[in-house]
Amino acid sequence: MDLDPSQMTELWDRCARLDQMDYFEVLMVERSSAPADIKKAFYRESRTYHPDRFFHLDNKELKDRVHDLYKRVTEAYYVLRDDAKRRQYTANISGPERAQKLRFSESSEAETRAASKRQVEEQIGVHPKGRQFYQTGAADADAGRWASAERNLKMALTYEPANTRYKEKLAEVQKVLLDESRKQGDAFKIR
Template identity: 65%
Template sequence: MAPPRPPAASAPPPPPAAAGGPALSPEQLVDLESRCAKLDQTDYFELLGLERTAAPGDIKKAFYKESRVYHPDRFFQLESKALKDQVNELYKRVTEAYYVLRDDTKRKKYLSDIAGPDRAQKLRFTDASESETKAAAKKEQEEQIGTHPKGRQFYTQAQKDLESGNPSAAERNLKMALTYEPSNARYKEALAEAQKQTADKSKGDSSFKIR
């Protein structure tokens, strides 16, 4: 009969990370302190350790790397309120950076902002700056196809007329568009093109009848 086996040794207690507590090394604590101290002078690329030419995949990797270390859920048992606040503030800014940089339009606007003379005031992409971006995009679009709603409506219809091979209808709609915006250069150019196509079409029809 085999001798009884000794009882298995009890498993060691889990490390702080597995137990749900903080797992910041002394180096990381220094890093956290340093980064929080200069958050107001750091742009989103610097915050995520990225070049300004970073690809979307690199932006995502950088965000997940920061999230693994500084996600607030890892520090819910922490007694130090000051440290908790630092973690929360850093993670909030990291999330904000990812929200902006992952979006092509926001990233382009942000790059322009931080490269300009007002960099210090443009480091954070606020709701106000997003509204400004949308307003600028709307203004750019209006400048391209007109500022008056009725003018844009007739111009848009004229474009459809030209695409369907009906330049005479396009000509009428463009003349209507110009009654709302007499100085719109785009409308004038489109009208000249419509008139040219109408004339060419008339010549072609006349030539066909003569034959």
């Protein structure tokens, strides 16, 4: 593959800007791009900048820069194809520390994993017994067994007293129990 002077200039320019480019710029896609578009861009860019296409170049520095560009294209795809990593990365590069966050590091990945784990734990709970009692209580509530639902949800909260989801579900059940109690009281007064 021979490059004409304008292609060579463009290649040098792209390689020179690599350290200032975020992953969206590396793949030449918009931040709102669909996963399929990101995949197409990855294949396009990885074919274009594959180091084997530049083996004939005499300039070792340019070969090394093309290799770095190719690695960055692969890195960009690795991050942008994963929804959680993409959200974290987009948040990172949208902030005031953009220049320091252009590369998705191992610590960024650890933060993303921890955030995902926290989100799941907040949804279903961290303690197996707490989850079990919550699920039983939720099933009782769905079936209209309000007293049983209240007991099971209170048990779930003994294992996870700070779980917001458990507290909210218990409050819903207790409201229904209170409303039913009031209705029965009103019916008793009418007699």
